[in-house]
Amino acid sequence: MEHNTTKSRRAFLYQLSLAGLSIPLASSTFADEQKQTTMQQKKEGKLGIALVGLGGYAGGQLAPALQQTEHCYLAGIVTGTPSKIPVWKEKYNIPDKNIYNYDNYDSIKDNPDIDIIYVVLPNSMHAEYVIRGFAAGKHVICEKPMALTVADCDKMIAAAKKAGKQLSVGYRLQFEPHNLEMMRLGTTKVYGDIKKMTAGFGFMIGDPTQWRLKKDLAGGGPMQDLGIYCVQGICYTTGMVPVAVTAQEGPKTIADKFKEVEQSLKWQFEMPNGLVAEGEASYGSNMNFLRAEAEKGMFELSPAYNYGGLRGKTPEGPMNFTNINQQAKQMDAMALSMIKNQPSIASGEMGRRDVKLITAVYEAMATGKKIKIQ
Structure with a gap:
C-alpha cells in the first residue's frame, strides 16, 4: 500500500510539472517595485506566506483573501505547474526569488521573505510537506484533514516542536461568527442542555478523475473532505469529544466515480454525557446544516459550512451576523x-x-461494530 501511495504521489507531482515553461525574468523596474512592496510589508510587521500547491482552493480563496489580511501577505508560491507562474507572478506581484517548485522546495529555508508555509496539497502529501x-x-x-493517520x-x-515553530490547521470556521455563536450557545447552555445534535454536509461531486476520488491521495471520500466539518461542528457546539462511534456506509449509486472511496456515510457519536450526535457526509446529495435541539428550543446553521452566505436561527430569531472573508480572518488570526x-x-x-475521530468512524463503518475512542 505504501509503495502504491508513493507512486501515486510521484505521478501527481509529475503531472503538475509537465507544462515545461521557463520562468521569465523580471525587468529591473518590476523587480525594484517588488522589492519595495516586500520591504513595506515587512516594515508593517506582516508575515510572508508561501502557498504550496496552486489548485482551486489556493487560487480561488486563499490568494484573494491574502489581499485583505492585516497581519500576513502572499509572499511566495510553490508549484509544479510552470504555466501558472507568469499568471500568479503578475497578478500578485511575486518576485522570482520567491517562486519555488517541488524539487527546490527545501531551499525556502534561505528566504527571509517567507515566514509561513501554507500546505494546500492532496491529503496524503500533507505530512511530508509540513x-x-x-x-x-x-x-x-x-489544510484539513491534517493527515491520513494519527501517526503522521x-x-x-514533533517536527513543529523540534523547529520551535507553530503548526496550525486550516479550520476557517473556528474564526467565523455564525459558528462561534453555535459554540457559545451550546457550551454555555443558553437554551439548556442539548438533547439532540445533528450535522450534515454533502454535494454532487463533479469530475470523476479528480484526486478527491482516489483513495491513495485523498485517504477516503466525503468523510475526509466534508464530514470533518461535521465532526468539528459537533465538538465545538457540545464542547465535548466523542467517546465511541457507530457508522454505516451509504449505497453507491454512481459506481464509476466511487470505485475507491465511499459515496456517502452516516455515523453516530456517543458523547461523554450520553448524548448521541449524528453526522452525515455525501458526494451524492446536497445538505449543509449544523443543528442542536436543546431543552429550551433549537438553534442551527443552514447553510453552515460554505465560504459565505451562512445563516443561523435561534429560538429568539435569526442570528444577525455579517458574513466575513473566512480565509482572511483565519490566516490573520493564525499569523497573529x-x-x-x-x-x-x-x-x-x-x-x-x-x-483520530475520522479513523474511528471508518473503522466502525468497515466492521459494523461500535468503536470506543480512547
Missing part, C-alpha cells in the same frame, strides 16, 4: 498567534483529534 516546512525553519499552516499527525507535531508566540486555536493537537 515536516519539510518545519525542517526549513518556517511556521506551517496545513504525531510526526508533524505566531507573531505573539501564542498557541493557535486551530492547533496541530486539534487536527490530530479529528484525524
Whole structure:
C-alpha cells in the first residue's frame, strides 16, 4: 500500500510539472517595485506566506483573501505547474526569488521573505510537506484533514516542536461568527442542555478523475473532505469529544466515480454525557446544516459550512451576523498567534483529534461494530 501511495504521489507531482515553461525574468523596474512592496510589508510587521500547491482552493480563496489580511501577505508560491507562474507572478506581484517548485522546495529555508508555509496539497502529501516546512525553519499552516493517520499527525507535531515553530490547521470556521455563536450557545447552555445534535454536509461531486476520488491521495471520500466539518461542528457546539462511534456506509449509486472511496456515510457519536450526535457526509446529495435541539428550543446553521452566505436561527430569531472573508480572518488570526508566540486555536493537537475521530468512524463503518475512542 505504501509503495502504491508513493507512486501515486510521484505521478501527481509529475503531472503538475509537465507544462515545461521557463520562468521569465523580471525587468529591473518590476523587480525594484517588488522589492519595495516586500520591504513595506515587512516594515508593517506582516508575515510572508508561501502557498504550496496552486489548485482551486489556493487560487480561488486563499490568494484573494491574502489581499485583505492585516497581519500576513502572499509572499511566495510553490508549484509544479510552470504555466501558472507568469499568471500568479503578475497578478500578485511575486518576485522570482520567491517562486519555488517541488524539487527546490527545501531551499525556502534561505528566504527571509517567507515566514509561513501554507500546505494546500492532496491529503496524503500533507505530512511530508509540513515536516519539510518545519525542517526549513518556517511556521506551517496545513489544510484539513491534517493527515491520513494519527501517526503522521504525531510526526508533524514533533517536527513543529523540534523547529520551535507553530503548526496550525486550516479550520476557517473556528474564526467565523455564525459558528462561534453555535459554540457559545451550546457550551454555555443558553437554551439548556442539548438533547439532540445533528450535522450534515454533502454535494454532487463533479469530475470523476479528480484526486478527491482516489483513495491513495485523498485517504477516503466525503468523510475526509466534508464530514470533518461535521465532526468539528459537533465538538465545538457540545464542547465535548466523542467517546465511541457507530457508522454505516451509504449505497453507491454512481459506481464509476466511487470505485475507491465511499459515496456517502452516516455515523453516530456517543458523547461523554450520553448524548448521541449524528453526522452525515455525501458526494451524492446536497445538505449543509449544523443543528442542536436543546431543552429550551433549537438553534442551527443552514447553510453552515460554505465560504459565505451562512445563516443561523435561534429560538429568539435569526442570528444577525455579517458574513466575513473566512480565509482572511483565519490566516490573520493564525499569523497573529505566531507573531505573539501564542498557541493557535486551530492547533496541530486539534487536527490530530479529528484525524483520530475520522479513523474511528471508518473503522466502525468497515466492521459494523461500535468503536470506543480512547
